[in-house]
Amino acid sequence: MLSHQGEIPLRLELRGITKRFGDLVANDHIDITVEPGEVHALLGENGAGKSTLMNQLYGLLQPDEGEILVDGEAKVFRTPRDAIAAGIGMVHQHFMLVPVFTVAENIALGAEDVRGGPLGILDRRRNRRDVLATSEKYGLPVDPDALVENLPVGAQQRVEIVKALTRDVDLLILDEPTAVLTPQETDELLTVMRSLAETGKSIVFITHKLREVKAIADRITVIRRGRTVGVASPDTSEDELAAMMVGREVSLEVSKSPAEPGREVLKISGLIVDDDRGVRAVDRVDLTVRAGEVLGIAGVQGNGQTELVEAIVGLRGIRAGRLELDNESLADMGTKKILRSGVGYIPEDRSHDGVVKEFSVAENLVLDMYDRPPFGNAFKLNPKAVSENAGERVEQFDIRTSSADHAVSTLSGGNQQKVVVAREMSRPLRLMIASQPTRGVDVGSVEFIHNQIIHERDNGTAVLVVSSELDEVVGLADRIAVMYRGRILATVSPDMPREEIGLLMAGITSAPAEEEETE
Amino acid sequence: MTTDVDAAPPSSPPKKEKEDSFLSLFLKNLWSANTVTVTVLSIFLALVIGAVLIVVSDSAVLAKFSYFTSRPSDALTASWDLVSQAYADLFKGSIFDPEAFAAWIDGTGTWQAALNPISETLTYATPLVFTGLSVAIAFRGGLFNIGGQGQAVIGCVLGGVAGFAFDLPPGLHLIVALLFGLIGGALWGFLPGLLKGRTGAHEVITTIMLNYVATLFLGWLILQKGVQDPDRTDAISKAIRSSAELPALPSPLRVHLGIVLAVLVTAGVAWLINRSSFGFELRAVGANPPAARTAGMSVARTYTLLMVVAGGLAGLGGAVQVLGTADKLTAQVAGNIGFDGLLVALLGRNKPWGTLLAAILYGALRAGGNLMQVDVGISLELVTVLQALIVIFIAAPALVKTIFHLRAARAARLGASLAKGW
Numbered sequence: 051m052l053s054h055q056g057e058i059p060l061r062l063e064l065r066g067i068t069k070r071f072g073d074l075v076a077n078d079h080i081d082i083t084v085e086p087g088e089v090h091a092l093l094g095e096n097g098a099g100k101s102t103l104m105n106q107l108y109g110l111l112q113p114d115e116g117e118i119l120v121d122g123e124a125k126v127f128r129t130p131r132d133a134i135a136a137g138i139g140m141v142h143q144h145f146m147l148v149p150v151f152t153v154a155e156n157i158a159l160g161a162e163d164v165r166g167g168p169l170g171i172l173d174r175r176r177n178r179r180d181v182l183a184t185s186e187k188y189g190l191p192v193d194p195d196a197l198v199e200n201l202p203v204g205a206q207q208r209v210e211i212v213k214a215l216t217r218d219v220d221l222l223i224l225d226e227p228t229a230v231l232t233p234q235e236t237d238e239l240l241t242v243m244r245s246l247a248e249t250g251k252s253i254v255f256i257t258h259k260l261r262e263v264k265a266i267a268d269r270i271t272v273i274r275r276g277r278t279v280g281v282a283s284p285d286t287s288e289d290e291l292a293a294m295m296v297g298r299e300v301s302l303e304v305s306k307s308p309a310e311p312g313r314e315v316l317k318i319s320g321l322i323v324d325d326d327r328g329v330r331a332v333d334r335v336d337l338t339v340r341a342g343e344v345l346g347i348a349g350v351q352g353n354g355q356t357e358l359v360e361a362i363v364g365l366r367g368i369r370a371g372r373l374e375l376d377n378e379s380l381a382d383m384g385t386k387k388i389l390r391s392g393v394g395y396i397p398e399d400r401s402h403d404g405v406v407k408e409f410s411v412a413e414n415l416v417l418d419m420y421d422r423p424p425f426g427n428a429f430k431l432n433p434k435a436v437s438e439n440a441g442e443r444v445e446q447f448d449i450r451t452s453s454a455d456h457a458v459s460t461l462s463g464g465n466q467q468k469v470v471v472a473r474e475m476s477r478p479l480r481l482m483i484a485s486q487p488t489r490g491v492d493v494g495s496v497e498f499i500h501n502q503i504i505h506e507r508d509n510g511t512a513v514l515v516v517s518s519e520l521d522e523v524v525g526l527a528d529r530i531a532v533m534y535r536g537r538i539l540a541t542v543s544p545d546m547p548r549e550e551i552g553l554l555m556a557g558i559t560s561a562p563a564e565e566e567e568t569e
Numbered sequence: 570m571t572t573d574v575d576a577a578p579p580s581s582p583p584k585k586e587k588e589d590s591f592l593s594l595f596l597k598n599l600w601s602a603n604t605v606t607v608t609v610l611s612i613f614l615a616l617v618i619g620a621v622l623i624v625v626s627d628s629a630v631l632a633k634f635s636y637f638t639s640r641p642s643d644a645l646t647a648s649w650d651l652v653s654q655a656y657a658d659l660f661k662g663s664i665f666d667p668e669a670f671a672a673w674i675d676g677t678g679t680w681q682a683a684l685n686p687i688s689e690t691l692t693y694a695t696p697l698v699f700t701g702l703s704v705a706i707a708f709r710g711g712l713f714n715i716g717g718q719g720q721a722v723i724g725c726v727l728g729g730v731a732g733f734a735f736d737l738p739p740g741l742h743l744i745v746a747l748l749f750g751l752i753g754g755a756l757w758g759f760l761p762g763l764l765k766g767r768t769g770a771h772e773v774i775t776t777i778m779l780n781y782v783a784t785l786f787l788g789w790l791i792l793q794k795g796v797q798d799p800d801r802t803d804a805i806s807k808a809i810r811s812s813a814e815l816p817a818l819p820s821p822l823r824v825h826l827g828i829v830l831a832v833l834v835t836a837g838v839a840w841l842i843n844r845s846s847f848g849f850e851l852r853a854v855g856a857n858p859p860a861a862r863t864a865g866m867s868v869a870r871t872y873t874l875l876m877v878v879a880g881g882l883a884g885l886g887g888a889v890q891v892l893g894t895a896d897k898l899t900a901q902v903a904g905n906i907g908f909d910g911l912l913v914a915l916l917g918r919n920k921p922w923g924t925l926l927a928a929i930l931y932g933a934l935r936a937g938g939n940l941m942q943v944d945v946g947i948s949l950e951l952v953t954v955l956q957a958l959i960v961i962f963i964a965a966p967a968l969v970k971t972i973f974h975l976r977a978a979r980a981a982r983l984g985a986s987l988a989k990g991w
Contacts, residue, residue: 365863386865395863403863408856417853418864421846430845 060121060137060220060252061086062107067116069102076102078276079116084221089243089253091267093260095295095492097462099276100256101143104223107254108140109133139214140223145206149199153192154178157213184216189245204235211242221252228262229490234350234556240266258295258492260288260302261521296494304525306504311528312341313376315512316362316481321371323354323361331357333536334371339481339512344503346527346544350555351518354536356398359485359516363395364388375481389418394474394506398485398516400463404470407459411451412440414458415473439476447472448498464495471499475506482506485516500526520551604918607969611962612930614969619955620652623947627651655945662940663690663933681822686936688824692894694932695824696721698831699886700910701917701924702838703754707772707879708919709842711855712872716761716776718907719783720754720880724887726787727753729898730796732809732891739812746813747888754884755877757783762876766869772876780907788900798897806898815893825893832925834882839921841878851875883907912960931956 062084069077076099084090094100105111107118109127117124120136127133130140147156158177181194190208198206207227214222224243228236243253243266257263263270263284270282272294279294292300316339323332331354339345347355360366362373364385373380380388389395397403405414416425416436424435440454449468451461458466467488474482484503488496503526507513517523523530524544531541532554539554624630630651633644661667663686672678700717707714728750737745761775790796791806798807817825842848853861854871862868887903895902913931917923938952962969 363863384865384867385862386867389865397863402857403859406853406857406860409853413849417860420849426846426849428846431849433844 062138062221062252063119063122064103064107065117065119067103067106067113067118069099069106069111069113075276077106077113080273080276080278082271082278084252084254085268086220086252087247087250088268089247089255089266091263091270092254092256092273093258093263093270093291093295094273095258095494096464096490097492098273098295100273101225102276103273104140104225104254104256107133108138108223134217134219137218137220138223139217139219139221141207141210141214141225141227143226143229145210147198147206147209149197151198152194153196153198153201153209154181154194156198156209157181157194157216161217180216181212184212188212188215188242188249190215190242202235204231204238207231207235207239208242220250221254222246223254223256225256226258227255228257228259236262260291260493263291264288292493296492298494300493300497302493302497304500304504307508309343309507309528311343312510314338315341315376316514317372317374317377318362319372321358321361321373322369323357323366324369325357330369331536332361335533335536335538337531337538339514341480341512342507342510343528344507344513344515344526346523346530347514347516347533348520348523348530348551348555349518349533353533355485355516355518355533357536358533359395359398359483359514362388362483362514363393386418390422392478392480394477394479394482394511396467396470396474396482396484396487398489400467400470400490405458405466408457410440410455411444411449411458411461411469412436412454414469415440415443415454415476417473419473419477443469443472443476446476447502462492464491467491467499468495471502475502479506479511482511482513483516484513486518487515488517488519488522520548520555524548524551607966608916608918608963610969610973611959614962614972615955615958616656618958619951620656622951622954623652623655624648626947626951651945655941655947658941658944659934659937661937662686663935663937681819684818684822686940688818688822689936689939690929690933691828692823692825692932693935694928695827695831695893696886696890696906697909697913697928697931698828698835698925699889700883700906701913701928702835702921703758703879703883703886704910704914705917705919705921705924706838706842706851706882707875708914709855710851710871710875711858712762712765712772712875712879714758714776714876714879714883715773715911716758716779716880716907717883717886717910718903718905719776719780720757720883721887721890721907721910722780722783722787722903723753723757724750724884725891725895725898725902726783726790726887727884728888729806729809729891729895729902732813733807733897734795735813736810737812742810742812743815743892746809746892747885750888750891751881751885754887755881757884758876758878758880759873762873762880765876766872772872784900787898787902791898791900796898804900808897809892813892814896815889817893823894827889827893830885830889831928834885835921835925838882842921847871847874883910886910912956915960916963 064080064082067077067080068075080103082090082092092100092103102111106113107127109130109132112128118127119125125132125136127136148159151159154174154177158172162172162177178194181192184190185192190212192205192208192212198209201209211222227239231239240262243255247253255263255267267284270284270286270291272279272282272291274295274297282291282294288302292302316337318335318337321332321335322330325331333354335358337345347358349355357366361368362380364380364383368381375391375393401407406417409417413436416439420426420431421428424432425439426432437454443449444451444454447468449461449472450465458469461469471487482503487499487503491499503513503515515523515526527544529541530544530546530551531538532551533539534555534557539557539559542551542554630644630647633647637644666683666686669678669682669685673680673683700721703717703720704714728746731746731749735742735745757779761770761772761779764770764775765772788804791804796806798805815825815827817823842852850861850866850871853864853866854868858868861871886906890906891898891902909931913927914924916927916930917925934952934956938949941947941952942949
C-alpha cells in the first residue's frame with residue numbers, strides 16, 4: 051500500500067471537459083493543467099461547477115466531452131478506483147469516514163491488508179504501522195487508535211488526507227477543505243499543503259475563499275458558470291479575483307459611517323451557560339449592546355459563542371446570571387416570545403436551524419410569524435398574505451428564485467441565507483443577532499448581507515454579530531469582544547491590529563489590551 | 570480504452586429545435602417517474618405477479634403444464650381462463666357486476682344486488698380512511714404512528730360501550746358514541762405523544778406496546794358482567810342500541826353513513842395540514858425539528874397535540890367500525906384496520922386525499938377478493954399478497970423505474986420518508 055518507490059511527479063491535463071445535466075451545462079469546455087508539485091487553486095462561487103469538474107476527475111461522474119490526460123496519456127475513470135490507480139486522490143468536503151471506527155480502521159477501509167487470501171484475516175498491526183509511517187513521513191500527526199467520532203474536525207480532515215496518501219496518490223484534490231476549519235486549523239492545513247507540494251505531489255485546492263488562495267496557490271484557475279474565465283497568479287489582488295469570480299466589481303470592504311450608539315438594549319451580566327454535555331460553555335460573561343452599534347464577537351469556533359447566542363434567544367437554559375432586553379429579563383421567556391418582542395436571529399447553521407428545506411420560500415419567510423396577523427392567527431393561515439409577503443421580500447432582498455413557491459432546497463446557499471436574513475429583518479427589531487451570517491455564502495451575496503446588517507444598525511437596532519471569520523467581525527463591528535473558553539477576554543476596537551486580536555483569540559492576554567473600553 | 574474527442578460523443582443530447590407536440594409532451598410527462606405513474610405501475614406489477622401466483626397455486630392448471638412441450642395451448646388457455654376469471658371476479662365483486670345490473674334493468678333482480686359490489690368496497694374502505702389519515706398526519710409531523718391499531722381498538726371499546734350502555738335519543742346517542750370513540754383514541758395517542766415530547770421515548774416502541782395493552786384490554790372487557798351478552802357464553806358483548814347505529818342503506822347493503830363522515834374528515838385533515846397554523850407547525854416540526862424550535866415553535870407541544878389528533882382519528886375509525894358494521898364488540902372487532910391504515914397511508918403517500926383513494930382501493934381488493942374466493946376458490950390470502958406487493962413496489966420506486974425505464978424525474982421520495990420514520 052505504501053509508496054516504497056520514489057515520488058513520481060504527475061502532470062495532469064484536462065482538455066475541453068464538458069458535462070451537462072439535462073439543459074444545464076455544468077462544465078463548458080474547461081481546460082486546466084496542473085504541473086507536478088504545484089498547488090493549483092480552483093476558484094469559483096458555489097454552483098460554478100468546481101465540484102462537478104472534480105467529480106469527473108475522480109471518476110464519480112463521466113464527462114460528456116473532453117479528455118483527461120495523466121502524464122500525457124488520455125485516461126477514462128469509470129470509478130474512483132480507476133482514479134486512485136492513476137494516482138489521483140480526493141478529500142471530500144463532507145468527510146467519508148465511519149464515526150465509530152478507529153483512525154486506522156478508517157484508513158484501511160476499502161484497501162484492507164489481509165493475510166491469507168480474500169477470506170483471510172485483517173492485518174491490523176501492519177495497517178496500524180502503515181498509518182504511523184505515512185503520518186510521520188508527511189508530518190501529519192494522527193492517532194491510529196482514536197475513534198473518529200471523538201476527533202475534532204481538523205483532525206478528521208488529517209485522517210482523510212492520510213487515507214488518500216496511503217493509497218499512494220500523486221495528485222490530491224481538496225474540495226473546500228477549509229470550510230469547516232478554525233483559523234488555526236486552516237493555517238495548519240495550508241502548511242501541510244505546502245510541504246506536500248515540496249515532496250512533489252500536486253494539489254488541486256477547491257475554494258471560494260480569496261485569502262487562502264492568495265496565501266497558498268501557485269496558480270489560480272477561476273471558474274464562473276461552468277466556464278474557465280481565466281488563470282491568475284497569486285499576485286492578483288483580492289478585488290480582481292472577486293470580480294473574476296462574480297463577473298462584476300464587488301466591494302470586499304464593508305462601507306459604513308461611524309456608529310451612533312444610543313441606549314443600552316441588551317445587557318448581559320454574570321451569564322453562565324452549560325453545553326449539551328453539561329460542560330460549562332459560557333463562563334461569567336458580561337456584555338452590553340447599544341442601539342445603533344454592531345458588537346462583534348470574535349473567537350475560534352467552539353469557545354462558547356454558540357451557547358451564548360442560544361441562551362439569549364431562549365433556546366438554551368442558563369445556569370446563572372442576567373439577560374435583559376431594555377431592562378426586561380429574557381430568562382424563562384421562551385423563544386417565541388423573545389423573537390416576538392423584537393429580536394431577530396440568524397442562526398449559525400442555516401440548513402440545520404435556519405430554514406425548513408422542504409418548505410417553499412414563501413413559507414420559510416414566515417417561519418416564525420406564521421400565526422400572527424397578517425400571515426394568520428392561532429387557528430389558521432392566510433395564504434394570500436404569506437404569498438404577498440414573499441413577493442415583496444424576494445424583490446427587496448434580491449432572492450434569486452424563479453418562484454417563491456419553490457422549495458428552499460432548490461436555492462443556492464447564498465440565496466437560502468438571504469431568505470433567513472429577509473425573514474428576520476422584515477419586522478421592527480430592537481436587537482439583531484447574526485451568527486456566522488455569511489458562512490457558505492457566495493461573494494456576491496456576502497456584500498449584500500453585510501450591507502443589510504449595517505442598514506439595520508443605522509436604523510437604530512442593536513446588532514450582535516458572531517463570526518469565526520475575523521475579517522467579517524473586523525469589517526462589521528464597531529466594538530469587538532474576543533471570546534475564549536467561554537469568557538470575554540477583552541473588548542477592543544476594530545482598528546486594533548489583526549495579529550493582536552488573533553493572539554487574544556488564541557487566549558494570549560500577556561499584551562495588555564490598551565484599547566479596552568470601560569463599561 | 571481511451572476516449573477520442575473527434576469520435577461522436579457517446580451521449581450528446583438531441584438538438585431541441587422543434588417544439589414537442591402536445592401528445593409527445595403528454596406522454597413524456599406520463600412516462601417520467603411521477604408518483605401517480607409509479608403507483609399505477611406498482612398496482613399493475615402486483616397484478617402480474619399475482620397472476621403467476623394464481624396459476625402456480627392451482628393444481629389443475631399446474632398439471633397441464635406437465636405436458637407443456639407437447640401441447641402448450643392447453644396450459645396457456647387454462648392459465649388465461651383462470652387468471653382472467655379471477656381478476657374479473659375481483660372487479661365484479663368490488664365495482665360493478667354487469668349481470669346483476671342487467672337483471673335489475675329487466676326486472677329479475679334488485680337494485681340492491683346491482684349496487685352491492687360498490688357497497689362492499691366502501692364498507693371495507695370506511696375504517697381504513699380514518700386509520701390511514703391517522704398514520705398520514707402523524708407522518709407529516711415526523712412521527713411514525715404504529716399505534717393506529719391500539720387507538721382504533723380503544724375507539725371500538727369506548728364507542729361500543731357508549732353504544733349499548735347509554736340510553737339516549739337517536740342521533741344524539743350516535744354523536745355521543747362517536748365522540749367517545751374519538752376521545753378514547755385521542756387519549757391512547759396522547760400518552761405516546763407526551764412521552765415523545767417530554768422524554769424523547771420513541772413513538773414506535775411506545776405505540777406498539779400500547780397496541781398490546783389495548784387489544785388485551787378489549788379481550789378482558791368483553792367477558793365482564795354488564796358488557797358480555799347475557800345470552801352468550803363466548804366472548805361477545807351486548808349489541809349496540811339502534812339509536813347509536815350509523816344509518817345504513819337497506820339490507821343486504823352494508824354501506825353506512827361512515828363513508829360520508831370519512832370524506833368530510835379527509836377534507837378536514839387536508840385543511841388542517843395545509844391551511845391551519847397547527848398544520849404549519851406540524852409540517853415544520855416534521856421536516857426539520859431544530860429549525861422549528863429556532864423559529865419559536867414548541868416541538869414537544871406539537872408532538873403531543875399531533876398524537877392526540879392522530880389517535881383521535883384512529884379512535885373515530887374504530888367507533889365507526891363498531892357503530893356501522895360490527896354492531897357488537899368481539900375480540901376481533903377491529904380486525905386489522907390499524908395496521909392496514911399504515912399501508913393505506915403509505916400508498917396514499919401521506920396525503921389526505923391520496924389516503925382516501927388508497928383506502929378505497931384496499932376496500933375494493935378486499936371486497937373483490939371475497940367473490941374471487943367464493944367463485945374460483947382462490948384463497949383470500951392472495952388479496953393480502955397483492956396488497957403487500959403493491960406496497961413493496963411503491964416503497965421501492967427505484968425498482969419500478971428500472972423495470973419500466975422511467976425517466977428519473979422528481980422521483981417518489983417515499984423511500985426516504987420511510988427511512989425517516991426511524
